[in-house]
Amino acid sequence: MPAGRRSGRQSGPRTVYVDDPFQKAGISDEEDPNARRNTPGKRARRAQDEDSHSDDEFVAVSEEEAEEPAEEEENEVAGNELENELRGDSEPESDASDPDQMDIDDIEITPRKHAASRPREMHFKKRAARGIIVPSADDTHSRGIIDPKDHLSKDIHYALTFGSDERDMMAAIHSRGNWTRGIDSAFPTRYALEGKCEVDETLYGPTMGVHPDDLKKESTRGWDWYYDKKIGGSFRKRQQIETIEESLAYSRYLPQRDERKHRVRMGPQANQQTFDVGYHESFDFGMAWGNAKSGNKSEKARQGWIVNVGHRINCMAWAPNQDGLSQYLAVAAPLTEDQKNEHRSENSDPFSAFQPTDPFPGALQIWEFKAKKTETETKTLDMEKKPELRQVICADWGDLRRMAWCPMPRSKREEDEEEIRKPIGLLATVWGDGNVRVLDITRGRGAQETEFLNIKSASFEARPPATVCSCVAWLSPTEVLVGCANGFIAVWSLTSSHAPEPLPFLYRPVHSTYILSITCAYPTNPQIVATVAMDGETKMCSLVDPETETTSTVRMRAAAPYITWSPVLQCFVAGDENEFGRMLPIRRFFTTTNIARFSSNLSAMAPASPWHPCALFGSSGGEVGGTNPFRRVLYNKEQILQQTWFTHEWIPSSKSDSVGMSRFFDGFRAENQKLAKYHTTETKPVSGMGTSTTYDEGTHVTALGWNPNRPCAGWASAALGCGLVRVEDLSI
Known part of the structure; x- marks a missing residue:
């Protein structure tokens, strides 16, 4: 039988040091008439406490302890005296020079109860109605909002996330009923995109908290300025465009044409196939996957296009307000370094993002992808019609760095049908010379050939003072x-x-x-x-x-x-x-x-879609993945899924007929997120030191995008550093 546990407390009386070092030094309290003196009763009480065998410690009496009943009579008397002083019922103050009286600054010393015999004081956070924490007067706050880490009720959590207004809550409830099912944990489903989910249709739900009348006014009256003959007429006339030869566009404004093919390997991991795609060519990668299990011979297991632009892509964006079968994708690929050296002057400054660059030639490419005619509201890619390069807009403003289509809804009008050219949308761009320009993108009606245009001046052009955009x-x-x-x-x-230099x-x-x-x-x-x-x-x-x-x-x-x-x-x-x-x-x-x-640094992110909550990220290691974080919005500890769309690898080729080889891996399943550090082999520490992998520039994912139009909201595009663009319908 093991021996019982013994207490580590001191069993005997504590040592008391009676030698006063001040007395040995010749310093006495009698020298100072205003010095504090101990009464005989106080010295006797202290000696009695020191001779006792109690383990209690001596502390100054606080107001709370003074009001508590003491176990000994002397402590009770001292507590009553102190309580009377605090209440103002004590006797008048005595003269400090009187040696028989104690000074008012003296505090009565009483023994503190041991933790075992005295209940511990519990400190609870005071809460008002609905669970809101009420801060005390002594607390210091740097933010005027409740800490979301506190254990709050769901209504308080929703108010902190979405807002307390009815419009915000109705939009959140509508999205919760439409996007919290298991099948759309990573990518959107056609069932949810078509609005077939059984959710309560509220006034502000489908419009994300905006009144439907306001959106209608913005799509109609908000564009009156564009059709106005004075304001909109001068805006459109300011853009000067002329047609140029195809040979001039390819030799000066587009990346250098390479007759060699780009080799691509795709398909099931055990049986991948090789495809050769040339400059500005495309192919259906569904041929590498065979037929689907549904039994329809014309339907492939995977359907999508891969387009070879020829050079690394800076930016990419889908055109909104396109409800027809034609969907337009704007792509910007800069010139190669050899081409830029031909236009660089001898006295040109080195490249700096904070200064304007030389007016290098550049081009904007508009690609058209066709949708398949279906009876349903959502549409998929038409694999019988290849993507076509519809426009090449050339300019001498440097590299096209950023672009953004105007996402505001725009209703069709009769004036659009009367115009010679079909409007596509307004595109805001940032160029290497530091200016921001708005281009009015249109195309010829019924034109089947590629249009090569040279833009001399934009509809709108501006630049901030002493800096660049x-x-x-x-x-x-x-x-x-x-x-x-x-x-x-x-x-x-x-x-x-209308101003020459608008401010x-x-x-x-x-x-x-x-x-x-x-x-x-x-x-x-x-x-x-x-x-x-x-x-x-x-x-x-x-x-x-x-x-x-x-x-x-x-x-x-x-x-x-x-x-x-x-x-x-x-x-x-x-x-x-x-x-x-x-x-x-x-x-x-x-x-x-x-x-x-992801296993490597993020190198691209798709702009959020207005029709579904799924996010799409790309990494420098060639990995593209998506997730639906709406469950975590509702509850920050909810486990959500993440699914990889594809992974890409690129290596240069030593063969004379190939510029390099790209390999794609598909068929990943959705998995629980592993947000812990070093969860992959690429980021695990080696010998106690952190590691990182450097990938080839051709492997990087440089741009991503969701189609902003509701019939094609499941279409996603990915641009790679090797010059390939992959377009696929991810809706399940």
Whole structure:
């Protein structure tokens, strides 16, 4: 039988040191007439306590302890005297010079009860109605919002995430009933895109918190300026375009044509096939997968296109407001370094993102993808009609760095049918010379051949003072939001474009350095703007008062230049420095919720779709994955799934007939997210040191995009560093 546990307390009396060092030094209390004196009763009581065998410690009596009943009579008397003093019932103060009286500053010493005999004081957070924590007067707060980490009720959590207004809550309830099923945990389904889910149709639900009448006015009256003969007429006439020869476009403005083929390997892992695709050619990669299990011989297991643009792609975007069978994809591929050296002068400055570059030639490519005619509302790719290069818009403004189509709805009018050319949309662009330009993209009606155009002047052109533009977004059909290299944000109005050098009506500093990405919370809160800068800061401000109404989240050591607003999630979606995808709710922007993780750094992110909440990320290792984070929006501890769309590898080729080889891997299943650090072999530490992998530039994912049109909302596009573009319908 083991021996019983013994107490480690001191069993005997404590040692008392009676030698006073001040007396040995010749210092006595009698020298100071105002010195504090101990009464005989106090000295006797202290000696009695020291001789006792109690383990109690001596502390100063507080107000709470003075009111508690004591076990000994002397302690009770002392407590009553002190309580009377605190209440103001004590006798008048005695003279400090009287040696027989104790000074008023003396505090009675009483023994404190041991923890075993005295109940521990429990401190509970006071809460008001609905579970809201009421801070005490002594607490110091730096934010005027409740900490979401506290254990709050669901209604409080929803109010902190979506808002307490009826419009916000109805939009959240509508999305919860439509996008929280297991089948759409990673990619959207046709069933949900067509709105067949049994959800309560509310006034603000389908419009994401905006009144339907407001959206209708914006799609009709919001475009009156464009059809106005004075304002819109001068806006369209300012754009000067002329037709050029095909040979001139390929020799000067497009990447150098290479007669060699790009070799691609795709298909099931055990039986991959090799395809050769030339410059500006495409092929159906469904041929590598065979027929589907449904028994339909004409239907392939996977359907999609791969297009060879010929060079690394800077940016890419789908044109909105296209309800027909034709869908347009804008792609920008810069010239090669050898081509730029031919146009670079001897006295040209070295490249700098903070200064304008030389006016290199550049081109914007407009590709057309056809949708298949179906009786359902959603449409898939028509694999019988190959993608066609419809337009090549050439300019001498440098590399095309950023582009953004105007996402605001635009109703069709009779004036559109009367025009000679068919309108596609307004495209805001940022070029290497530092200017922001708005292009009115149109195409000839019934034209089947590729149009090669040279644009001399844009419909709108502006530049901030003493700096260059770095990114662009839209606030409304008439307002363009621009981020600058000096950390300022600028807003221009297209209706004031008649001036030779239009000035922004808002120009305010937000960051201290280069702004990498900018977006606004359209359509719910278009006045709210979020930005990511080169210093790693992610900020959100209001255009109503950007100097005071601003906030920021946790700073990153290495900035991830991607941020977008998801109207379905009612959150900002952005990248992170550590291979993460994160989510930033607008009403608690200072918090960060991780929603995805990859094996390498994020190199691309698709702008959020207005029709589904799925996010799409690309990494420098060639991995593209998607996830539906709506479950985590509702509850931040909910486990969500992440699915890889494909992985890509590229290697250069030593053969004379090939520029390189790309290999794709498909068929991944959805898995639970592993957000822990070092969850993959590429990031595991070796000998206690962290490792990172450097990938070839041709392997990188450089741009991603969701189709913003509802019939084709499941279409996704991915641009790679080797010059390939992959387009596939991901809706299940």
